[in-house]
Every structure is written in structure tokens, then in C-alpha cells.
Amino acid sequence: MARIDLVDLAHSYNGTDPESYALKPVTMTWRQGGAYALLGPSGCGKTTLLNLISGIVTPSRGKILFDGVDITPLSTQKRNIAQVFQFPVIYDTMTVGQNLAFPLKNRGVPRSEIDARVAEIARLLDLTPYLGRKATRLTADAKQKISLGRGLVRSDVAAVLFDEPLTVIDPELKWQLRSKLKALHRDLDLTMIYVTHDQTEALTFADTVVVMHDGRVVQSGTPAELFDKPAHTFVGYFIGSPGMNIVPAEVRGREARIDGHTIMLERGYDHLPAGAKIEIGVRPEFVEVASPAPGLLSANIERIDDLGRIQFARVRVGDVKFAAKVPAGFSSPSGAAGLRFDPAHVHVYADSRLVEGVA
């Protein structure tokens, strides 16, 4: 159990050119006992970050501190960390119980303690009936449960790292296992770091979601923060379904102009960086289609997606595409519509980064 600090940590698999870094320099702190998710598309550096923490990969630069102690030069074995991989790793010749006991046995934990701990983890993961069976006789998801169990069996670990552990699991079981992990997190008071490219997984598992893009940490915050105030346009469209509308605009003071139409903003933006690419971002949930009217941004509806609970219209304004909420009872046979924005939720981005307005 430990607080983990990453200090100017970066890694490159080839060369020293900072642009080729698989993980660009990052400084952040992981709280003891927190449930974190590292979220990002494939190849964004999240697995690299995880492997740096566990010591499978040695960083090209920077330091990793566990409770203030620099552990960067230590090997994986000495780091006291547990990691669960994407595909189940099972020791074929051992029974389920021996598999679970393996990490403890290797560390010379007394027999009685091992038995107690294995029994507890098996109970938490519903593996008790299988303890005496050969691990190779089980299905992929049972095997992955064993892998999870081996990750959780040591009570003294600084953190448990999960590298997309539910990839091989059926969707139905995914929910179960995820809530199980969440429950285990509460019961065992372990720091957990969970890598995934699935936003639902990240948002349901973690207290703090760290979004990565192109080797960089672009935002770290609670699911609500990521939703309400994306710090980067990437976070805006990666999180949420459909993603945030991000459209080029001219912003002056409290006004944004799109396609010759002016939208009022809640905050003022008088000091935007010169020469930067200015965009506004607004989630489809905060744009509403209405009948065309003066004062609304006029648009053409291309199609309407019915998500069951809610309907989203795909509309076009000039060359720009929007997704917008469709209020109950709305219909527009001609396809012509007006867009109404919720000014409180319209954000301004300069070169993809959020600009804080002045109230």
C-alpha cells in the first residue's frame, strides 16, 4: 500500500527524439487506496505507463516513487506490485489453489497464512469449488479470474495493475467481474490502476480516470469532470456517446461565430492566444434541435439516431456536422431545424486545449 508519484516520467522504445516517445513526460500522483483507470485508444502509451510502474519496462527518463522512496532502479520482484495481464496466465501443472498461492509461496509466506489468504481470495472470486482442480481444465474467464486472484492475493502490494483484464471475458460476465473488482477494491483497500480503451469500463470502475492520447496524459479527473469539462478536445469526443461536437469558430469576448451565426457564451474569452486554432466544444446533450426560428443556428437534419432513452439528431450547418438532442415530440418533415445551445456548457478550445473563460 503506497502513494505512487511519477516524476517527469517518460519512455521511448527507440531513440531519444522527444517526438518518438511512447510515453511523453508525465508528473502525477496516485493516491493510496484509489481506483484509477487509464483510458485511451490503442497505442496511446497506457500499457507502457503501466509496465513502467510494474518495472517490466525501465523508463528512459524520470523517477517513480512509492511513498516517497525512489524505486525506479528496482526490479519487478522487489517492487512489491501486482499486475494482471490482458490474456490469462495460468501455471499449467498447478491446481487453482496452487496458482493462487504461487506469489505468496515465492515470497516465503508461512503456510498457514497462505492457506488463509488463498481461501479468502477464492471466496471473493467464487473460485472455492475449483481450488483442487487443475487450472488448465477451466474456461478462459475462469482462468482470468485466477489471474485476477493471483494479483489480489498479496495483501502488502503497493498497487494492483490491470492491463485490459476483461478483454477475453464475455460481455455478460464483464459486468459481474467489474462490479466484483469494485467490491474487492472497497474490501481490500488496495490501490488499483486499470488500463482500458473502453470508456464504460473506465467510468464505472474508477474514482479517477486518466485519459491518455498520443503518449500524453491529457486529463485526469472524476467521470463527471471528464464529461462536463473536457480539458482537451480528444477527451471531449473520446468520452461520451456520441462524442462532443467540436467545431471551428471565431470567438471574441462573450460571442462565438459559427457559419455567420452568433452564439452567446457564459464566460468571456478576451485573451485567446494569437494564431491558435480556436474551436468551441459542446456535448450533444446540451444542444437541442428546435423548429427554425430567428436567434437559433439554422441546420439541416440528416438523420435521427434513436438510442432508446434518448434521440440524437445528426445535423449539418454549412460544412460542419453536429449531433444534437431531440426533444420529445419534435418533428421536422422538411429537415430544417434550429439549434439551441446551453451557454453554460459551451467550452472554448485553443489548439485543442480548454481555455478557462472569465465570468
Place this chain on the structure above:
Amino acid sequence: MDKTINQKAWFLVLPVFLVVAFSAILPLMTVVNYSMQDTFGNNQFFWNGVGWFKELLDPSSDLGSRFFASLWRNLFFSGVILAIEVPLGILVALSMPREGWQVAACLVTLALPLLIPWNVVGTIWQIFGRPDIGLLGYVLNGIGIDYNYVSNEFDAWATVIVMDVWHWTSLVALLCYAGLKSIPDAYYQAAQIDGASRWAVFTAIQLPKMNRVLLIAVLLRFMDSFMIYTEPFVVTGGGPGNSTTFVSIELVKIALGQFDLGKAAALSLVYNLIILIVCWIFYTVMTNAGTERREKQGVA
């Protein structure tokens, strides 16, 4: 149920049947025929029934004693080379590099002995071991070890075994290396995380993942060494005395040396049968290991 019945389809099997008949069945039947007869030359044959087989399997007869002596000798030889080549092959495979140009260098070096024809291997070692001009024999005698594979039984055995180890350990090593390469990195990473020692990684991951290729390696090496002929024949000619006369050497002695076609044919058939049985046992073990694994996938 509406299968078209066309008896002419049998003709399609005919070419295969003819090829197999001429290449396998007819020669085998000739051997079976010989094994039931005795001849004193002039192409005159006398019916002997199962007489040769009785004699062959009776250790008190001349033929039987020679057969069993060479059989035990051969099994002992196979056991010794397996006991050396399998662990040594694993060790070599484990110490090979996993990436870089060194891999290609190692693979080529290892493959070299496998590419040399058997009789050339025999000749190499025959000369290598000679006390008068061979590097090995000369050096051994030079440092005071009395080594002469022509006159000393132990030396002859040692030479034949070392020669086989030199020739065939590569095969075991290459097979094991292939098995090792197929283990995903995640296993090693997980073992690191789990704090496994080098020995634990070997017993818990590498050995179980290699067991299929090891079984094949053992089968191939057993079969080859059980049928060994050329190399010991070139080096020792089966001597000194009969000390390195293996079954196939004995067989050739009887068939071509003494021209006892009946005895040789009976011995060939029994020899063949032993090989078939061992093959069958290996095959059963291997396929069982396979189905067991498949069953395991299904359960739970």
C-alpha cells in the same frame, strides 16, 4: 440418403493401391516368405514354418542369444543417449539468445551436424578418435589417458555415445527452442510479478509448455537410436568383439555376412514389430495428451 453409387470410383484408388503394393506390401511379403523357409543356396528353399521365430525368441539358442544381446545393448544405448541428449538439448535451448543476429548464428551452427550424412559423421569420428593420427585420440593418449576405441570396450562405447550426442543434441535443442519461443512474454512477466525464481519459471512455465515438443524429440531420438547402423558400423564395425553390435548391425551380419536369409527375415519382422509397438505407444500418449487438453477446455 440420395448418395450416387458408382462402383467405377474404385478405379480412382487403383494407382495408390498399385504403388503401395509394389513399394511396401510385396517386399514385406517376400520377407515374410523368407522367414518361413531355409535355403542352402542354389535358390533351393525348404519350408521351416515358425522355426526361425522360435529360435529367435529362445535366448538359449545361438540366434536368440545374439538377438537378445544386441537388443539389450541397443536399448541401453538408446537410454543413455536420451538421458544425455534431452537434458543437454533443453539446457542449450534455454541458454540460446531470444533475439538479435545471434539467434540466426546459433540456429545455423546447431543445424550443421544435422546436415552431415551419417557415414561422414562416422568417418569424422573414426579418424578423430584414432590414437595415432586423430586429434582426440592423440591428445587423450598424450595427457596420459589410455584411449583406444578399437581394443577397449568402454572406449568404443564412449566414442559411439559422444558421437551420437554430437550429431543429434542439436535436434532436441532446436525442437525445445521452438517450444520456448512459442511461450508468450506475458508468462515471463507474470512470473516476475509473482516473484518466481529462475527454477520456478523453468518448472512452472517452460517445462510444461515444452512437453509436446519434448515428447516428439524423445520419440524421434528413440526411433533413430534404436535403428542406428551407419555411424557405429563405420567407427567400430560392431566391435571390439560384439560390444557395439546393435540390432541392425547384427541383422546385416546375419543377412549378408552369413547369408542366412530365413533367420535375417525373422529378425527383421520382429525388429519391425518392436518399432511399430513403440511408435504406437508414443502416438497414443501424444494424442491422449492432446484430447485431455481439449476436454479440459470444455469443462466448467
